Amino acid sequence: MPLLRDLPVEVSVLASIAFFVALGFGIVIPSIPIFADSFGVSALAASAVVSA
Numbered sequence: 461m462p463l464l465r466d467l468p469v470e471v472s473v474l475a476s477i478a479f480f481v482a483l484g485f486g487i488v489i490p491s492i493p494i495f496a497d498s499f500g501v502s503a504l505a506a507s508a509v510v511s512a
Contacts, residue, residue, distance in 0.1 A: 467475075489510070496506035 492506050492510060493503040496503065
């Protein structure tokens with residue numbers, strides 16, 4: 461793809477970092493209610509803490 465070759469290296473590095481951060485959130489966020497439930501915390505309380 462010619463568009464990707466025209467980007468500076470710095471932009472490619474930052475885009476890669478942003479992708480992996482988003483991937484990490486995508487993996488961790490859905491498991492928070494399950495993890496919170498093991499401590500007896502409601503999903504609503506866990507969601508409020510995450511969104512704060």
